[in-house]
Amino acid sequence: xxxxxxxxxxxxxxxxxxxxxxxxxxxxxxxxxxxxxxxxxxxxxxxxxxxxxxxxxxxxxxxxxxxxxxxxxxxxxxxxxxxxxxxxxxxxxxxxxxxxxxxxxxxxxxxxxxxxxxxxxxxxxxxxxxxxxxxxxxxxxxxxxxxxxxxxxxxxxxxxxxxxxxxxxxxxxxxxxxxxxxxxxxxxxxxxxxxxxxxxxxxxxxxxxxxxxxxxxxxxxxxxxxxxxxxxxxxxxxxxxxxxxxxxxxxxxxxxxxxxxxxxxxxxxxxxxxxxxxxxxxx
Amino acid sequence: xxxxxxxxxxxxxxxxxxxxxxxxxxxxxxxxxxxxxxxxxxxxxxxxxxxxxxxxxxxxxxxxxxxxxxxxxxxxxxxxxxxxxxxxxxxxxxxxxxxxxxxxxxxxxxxxxxxxxxxxxxxxxxxxxxxxxxxxxxxxxxxxxxxxxxxxxxxxxxxxxxxxxxxxxxxxxxxxxxxxxxxxxxxxxxxxxxxxxxxxxxxxxxxxxxxxxxxxxxxxxxxxxxxxxxxxxxxxxxxxxxxxxxxxxxxxxxxxxxxxxxxxxxxxxxxxxxxxxxxxxxxxxxxxxxxxxxxxxxxxxxxxxxxxxxxxxxxxxxxxxxxxxxxxxxxxxxxxxxxxxx
Numbered sequence: 001x002x003x004x005x006x007x008x009x010x011x012x013x014x015x016x017x018x019x020x021x022x023x024x025x026x027x028x029x030x031x032x033x034x035x036x037x038x039x040x041x042x043x044x045x046x047x048x049x050x051x052x053x054x055x056x057x058x059x060x061x062x063x064x065x066x067x068x069x070x071x072x073x074x075x076x077x078x079x080x081x082x083x084x085x086x087x088x089x090x091x092x093x094x095x096x097x098x099x100x101x102x103x104x105x106x107x108x109x110x111x112x113x114x115x116x117x118x119x120x121x122x123x124x125x126x127x128x129x130x131x132x133x134x135x136x137x138x139x140x141x142x143x144x145x146x147x148x149x150x151x152x153x154x155x156x157x158x159x160x161x162x163x164x165x166x167x168x169x170x171x172x173x174x175x176x177x178x179x180x181x182x183x184x185x186x187x188x189x190x191x192x193x194x195x196x197x198x199x200x201x202x203x204x205x206x207x208x209x210x211x212x213x214x215x216x217x218x219x220x221x222x223x224x225x226x227x228x229x230x231x232x233x234x235x236x237x238x239x240x241x242x243x244x245x246x247x248x249x250x251x252x253x254x255x256x257x258x259x260x261x262x263x264x265x266x267x268x269x270x271x272x273x274x275x276x277x278x279x280x281x282x283x
Numbered sequence: 284x285x286x287x288x289x290x291x292x293x294x295x296x297x298x299x300x301x302x303x304x305x306x307x308x309x310x311x312x313x314x315x316x317x318x319x320x321x322x323x324x325x326x327x328x329x330x331x332x333x334x335x336x337x338x339x340x341x342x343x344x345x346x347x348x349x350x351x352x353x354x355x356x357x358x359x360x361x362x363x364x365x366x367x368x369x370x371x372x373x374x375x376x377x378x379x380x381x382x383x384x385x386x387x388x389x390x391x392x393x394x395x396x397x398x399x400x401x402x403x404x405x406x407x408x409x410x411x412x413x414x415x416x417x418x419x420x421x422x423x424x425x426x427x428x429x430x431x432x433x434x435x436x437x438x439x440x441x442x443x444x445x446x447x448x449x450x451x452x453x454x455x456x457x458x459x460x461x462x463x464x465x466x467x468x469x470x471x472x473x474x475x476x477x478x479x480x481x482x483x484x485x486x487x488x489x490x491x492x493x494x495x496x497x498x499x500x501x502x503x504x505x506x507x508x509x510x511x512x513x514x515x516x517x518x519x520x521x522x523x524x525x526x527x528x529x530x531x532x533x534x535x536x537x538x539x540x541x542x543x544x545x546x547x548x549x550x551x552x553x554x555x556x557x558x559x560x561x562x563x564x565x566x567x568x569x570x571x572x573x574x575x576x577x578x579x580x581x582x583x584x585x586x587x588x589x590x591x592x593x594x595x596x597x598x599x600x601x602x603x604x605x606x607x608x609x610x611x612x613x614x615x616x617x618x619x620x621x622x623x624x625x
């Protein structure tokens with residue numbers, strides 16, 4: 001375990017952070033070790049290892065079909081929802097393997113939240129109920145005033161509070177696409193995850209909504225570790241501190257070509273393929 | 284724009300702009316002959332279904348006119364069916380029809396719901412298609428076989444269940460039987476040939492239809508919402524409760540009502556199992572009841588022409604009831620989220 005000292009040095013100290021409201025001020029560190037993945041007999045990831053330090057934003061970039069979404073879904077055990085899906089390797093959350101049989105899947109998914117490509121609020125629930133859906137689903141009891149505070153805090157963190165504070169009882173499906181996606185972010189944040197995975201969260205959004213989501217990522221990374229898959233190179237450069245470039249050669253499983261600080265990946269890539277990709281020469 | 288290239292020449296007259304009428308124009312390209320033939324044939328077949336249904340309704344309706352003229356409203360309120368005494372009415376038969384259907388649905392509904400949830404949500408992929416075909420096979424079993432099954436295999440067991448229900452829940456009118464449950468030996472025959480036992484057989488016949496409709500809508504529950512619930516840390520059951528069941532509500536109600544429509548008309552199993560009785564009672568555990576279809580099947584052969592008209596009138600009432608229930612079911616399925624999509 002070489003990660004521990006580095007991780008600790010990356011944890012920012014928040015003397016000026018508001019002491020109230022915030023339940024935990026630090027995200028978890030994720031570490032994937034030798035992760036391979038299959039769909040049936042088709043291998044899609046080959047021994048991928050990546051450290052995702054606490055309280056940083058890690059962007060996963062690469063052309064379509066290189067396995068980055070699969071990798072992301074392995075990080076909170078969504079991969080196994082596909083019946084034929086298999087995997088090997090370890091995913092360590094603060095040093096504990098989330099695939100250890102002793103860990104409950106539901107607890108892992110609660111600690112590692114996910115925002116999906118297509119906004120997916122629960123259409124039959126109101127905006128407020130959508131925010132607290134995670135508590136209800138995990139059987140977490142909460143008092144009425146705590147609930148209202150949590151709704152406001154989560155929506156504020158997702159940058160949606162001002163727009164919806166007067167219409168919390170309206171159905172979540174009445175919002176625009178960009179607002180729905182921020183509602184989904186608020187819903188994920190409401191269960192106080194240590195890590196938030198985002199699978200191309202802006203690919204279905206207009207530029208203004210995209211900017212709002214990126215601002216949200218900036219604001220929440222102090223409390224949550226973020227891993228984001230994106231096809232948008234500028235977005236990766238804007239929001240992330242660390243970047244991993246995935247590539248799958250024709251007929252071979254996907255792998256990380258290069259990973260490191262975002263400034264390095266974009267400014268001074270070691271691998272020529274990375275350079276070609278970040279400069280838009282292929283993919 | 285050639286004007287820039289051409290040397291300036293003699294000023295030419297401005298080109299006349301073509302006159303465009305500001306009215307909606309026809310943009311229909313027309314259909315190729317093959318499509319026209321196909322549309323024509325399918326339209327005729329589609330309409331013929333409607334025409335056949337309407338013809339059945341009209342035929343029964345016309346046949347019912349003399350009966351309604353003769354007996355008037357009492358046809359619906361009279362309980363006895365004694366054509367030789369010129370007393371016919373379907374109130375007892377209607378009650379019996381709904382009692383059998385109610386018993387059938389209260390058994391079929393939970394079974395269908397659990398079956399369809401298991402198949403769509405829990406069953407391993409390999410096992411799934413096998414289970415689907417088994418449930419479909421249940422629908423393929425002829426109703427006479429279900430009737431025999433109910434009579435020979437279920438009845439000897441069910442009378443003990445009925446006796447137990449009477450003994451322990453007899454204070455509820457619905458579970459009452461007109462005999463002393465504590466008597467020894469207890470009167471087994473009082474619990475046989477009842478609406479309860481017929482209902483069990485009918486429930487097996489309507490279960491596949493309800494299960495098929497429910498399974499269809501459950502499998503359409505959006506993947507995005509399922510993953511959203513699971514991603515928040517929900518258990519599978521939590522996900523089903525918050526996503527699959529609300530999404531499938533229309534299918535649950537619609538599928539249940541479609542099977543109710545079938546349960547109301549089920550004939551042969553009822554004929555085999557129950558012994559006819561014409562008193563208005565809500566005691567399904569007790570021997571004897573009658574349903575409309577059983578009445579028609581039982582009296583059809585020996586009927587005189589006026590009796591036949593009365594039986595057709597009873598058939599007309601059943602036709603109208605099932606028509607209303609099925610139409611309501613179709614409306615509920617179509618208006619729900621699951622039915623409206625795709």
